[in-house]
Amino acid sequence: MGAAPNEELARLKEQVALQEKEIALLLDVSRQIVTLLDIEQVLSLVADRAMELIQAESLLIPIINKTTTHYLYQATSGKNADLIKGQQFPIHVGMCGWVLTHERPLMFGRDYPWEMDEKTRWEEGKESALLVPLIARGRIIGGLSGIGRAGGGSFTQRDLELLMLFANQVSVAIENAQVFRELETEKEMAEITLHSIADGVIRTDARGIVQYLNPVAEFLTGWKRNSAVGQHADQLLPPMISEERAVSSVVTRCLENRETVVESDYEFLPKGLEERLIVQLSASPLHSSDAELSGTVLIFRDITQAQEIATTMAYQASHxxxxxxxxxxxxxxxxxxxxxxxxxxxxxxxxxxxxxxxxxxxxxxxxxxxxxxxxxxxxxxxxxxxxxxxxxxxxxxxxxxxxxxxxxxxxxxxxxxxxxxxxxxxxxxxxxxxxxxxxxxxxxxxxxxxxxxxxxxxxxxxxxxxxxxxxxxxxxxxxxEDVDLNRRHGEMEWVHQISQAMMEDRFVLFAQPIRPLQAQDQKARHELLLRIRSESGELTPPGAFIPAAERYDKMTEIDRWVVATAISKIGSSRALTAMESEVRAVSPR
Structure with a gap:
């Protein structure tokens, strides 16, 4: 009669001890996980502690990819951990796929049978499995999957409750570590980009103290990063060759006015070089998410070659x-x-x-x-x-x-x-x-x-x-009032008109018959008269254009035209008659 109460008391003590152990484990995980931001460390800790919590042979952590088309076993612990880690499957495959797509827990075992159309090979033949989703801020990010209970048997409802409690506790920490990893990746990419670009870049805090500078900025300023970090940015700027403008306070002015400050044509001689460089400086304010001023970014853009090209082009355009x-x-x-x-x-x-x-x-x-x-x-x-x-x-x-x-x-x-x-x-x-x-x-x-x-x-x-x-x-x-100059100007204008009339065939040749005084002389003789017909049809006598032709070497061209035209018409009495008929309407000279 007295043994039963003692057994019940011992069972209760065992349960209390187990619960205390579970609570201690959960508290220990909470303390450790809040200090970690590396996603690999967080997932490794979660896998080890979850496997210990539910006494699983293997604990798998599937993480959904960004496109939500696949899941990847990003962390594993226990049996076959090295074989399983890194494996990737479509989101609909396996018991993990079912949990991730339905966002519900799954317990499989002797008392909880489950028929799956498609299982992963380490899910096949297992006596028991326990899977819960990882949901952070209302979004599923992955799951916790216990495969096989250590020592045999099936997982219990108590195991399911503990794993769900554990999942709720660690899901936000896992998401935070993921975000941190993404930010670190973005930061690395940004630094790789800044290392690769041709511009010099310096980043400062809200006091103007240098936090970062890329290799181009190191070259242009003559400062190495380890020496420059902690210095005020204004101290890094090399002195100008021309001291006509003071630009040493460009970062200070940017911080004081909280606006972008640009200095063009900043000419200086970098350390170790014999040739000057011309850069464009711009200092722009940086703001945090709450719109508070958090620092500045100073850009050095080498415009030496562009300036030289512009100078050359300007010279060529004007010389x-x-x-x-x-x-x-x-x-x-x-x-x-x-x-x-x-x-x-x-x-x-x-x-x-x-x-x-x-x-x-x-x-x-x-x-x-x-x-x-x-x-x-x-x-x-x-x-x-x-x-x-x-x-x-x-x-x-x-x-x-x-x-x-x-x-x-x-x-x-x-x-x-x-x-x-x-x-x-x-x-x-x-x-x-x-x-x-x-x-x-x-x-x-x-x-x-x-x-x-x-x-x-x-x-x-x-x-x-x-x-x-x-x-x-x-x-x-x-x-x-220069008479000679005006006369020559008129002659020069006639030079153009003579050439134009020749091209447009506006020279006209007239034949004026010469009559003999003695009736016995019957030979026909003619005097040829030259005119220019204007564009309006009026005839211009030679006295207007011959002086200009003589002065500016146009007479030879005119003489050739007159001789060629006269010869072509001499053999035709009809042509001479036509020339005679026309001459009656014009002045003889």
Missing amino acids: DALTGLFNRAVFEERLEQLISESRENDAEHTLLYLDLDQFKIVNDTCGHLAGDELLRQISGEMKEQLRHDDLLARLGGDEFGLLLAHCDEQCGARIAETLKDAISDFRFVWKEKSFFIGVSIGVVPITRHAGNYTSLLVAADRACYAAKDRGRNRIHLYRE
């Missing part, structure tokens, strides 16, 4: 490739500026138009290479005679334009004389041949009454031709 002088575009822009300045401030400037006199002889005698070299050497000679602010440009061929700012007509004439003398004294030598080179210069004042850009260039061109027409290697000062 003549052969001579290195400014080109026509820059000349035109500067001339417009001087015209505006003259009108607004009543300032006086001067335009010089220069045309080399013997350039064609050099080109024809020695070839274009010699002509190019002549242009280069003459350009150098002229540049040596100029003031600092004068603008000399090659306008095309052997023609040059010179703009003399704040230089009146007398000043311009003196500089023109200096240039003419310098070029006259210059001798161009090519392959033992020596050439005298002259220059004809037209001088045009730029005043408030000078007119626009086009009229000034026309005036300069006319003055230059006047200088050339008077014997070459001369200077001609433009005057609006």
Whole structure:
């Protein structure tokens, strides 16, 4: 009679001791797991303690992948642990797959039979299995799977309750470790990226103290990471070659103003290098998730090559490739500026138009290479005679334009004389041949009454031709009332009209019969009369265009046309009759 109470008491003591052991194990796991963030360590601890808690032969931890299509046995403990760890299965396969897809626990054993269509090989033939889902913050992340009870037999309802309690306790810790692993991976990838990019990167805390710098930043600043970390970022910036701007406080300004600070064209000489570098600096604030300022990121972008390319392109866009002088575009822009300045401030400037006199002889005698070299050497000679602010440009061929700012007509004439003398004294030598080179210069004042850009260039061109027409290697000062210049301008316009009329077949030849005074002379004779028919149909007599043709070497072309046309018509009396009939309607000369 007394034995039964003693046995019951012993059984109760055993249960209490077991529960105390289980509670101690759960508490021990809780204490250990909160100090761990490495996912492998967390899962290994959970597998070992869960196997001990439910007395399983093997404890498996399947973790669902991100796409939720498969699960991977990421941690194992006990029998066949090394064989099972790392195995991956589709989410629907095995008892683990059933638990993960249904998000419900599963207990299989003698008293809990379960028929599975597809099991994993270590689930086959097992007398008992116990599986519970790992659910963290309402999302299933994996499970705990006890396969086979140590010593035989089946898992009990008590084992199921303990494993579910354990799963609830560790699931959040496992998820935290997963998140930490992902963050660490992202951090590693970010650092790999920062190590790989061509820009220098420095990260600071909210005080401007360096926390990280990549290899490019090490190279640009001359600081190694172990020495730079802990220093204020402003101390890392190398001094500028030019001290015109103070940029040493770029990080400090970013922190104080809480906005991005950009410094362009930061030019300095890195340690150990002989060539300067130009970088663009930008310091941007970093904010935490609660919008608090947490630090800055400082970017060094090497723009040395880009600057050099931009400088080269700007030079090429504004300079003549052969001579290195400014080109026509820059000349035109500067001339417009001087015209505006003259009108607004009543300032006086001067335009010089220069045309080399013997350039064609050099080109024809020695070839274009010699002509190019002549242009280069003459350009150098002229540049040596100029003031600092004068603008000399090659306008095309052997023609040059010179703009003399704040230089009146007398000043311009003196500089023109200096240039003419310098070029006259210059001798161009090519392959033992020596050439005298002259220059004809037209001088045009730029005043408030000078007119626009086009009229000034026309005036300069006319003055230059006047200088050339008077014997070459001369200077001609433009005057609006210059009769000879205006006449020559009219002749020059006729040169174009003669060429145009020849191309459009607007020359007209008339035959005027010559009648003999003595009746016995019966020979037919004619005088040929030349006219130009204008685009409107009017006839222009030769007195208007022949002087221009004679001055500008157009007479030979006209003579050939007249002779060829006359010969083609002499043999036809009908053609002569037609020419005679037309002549009656025009003046004889």
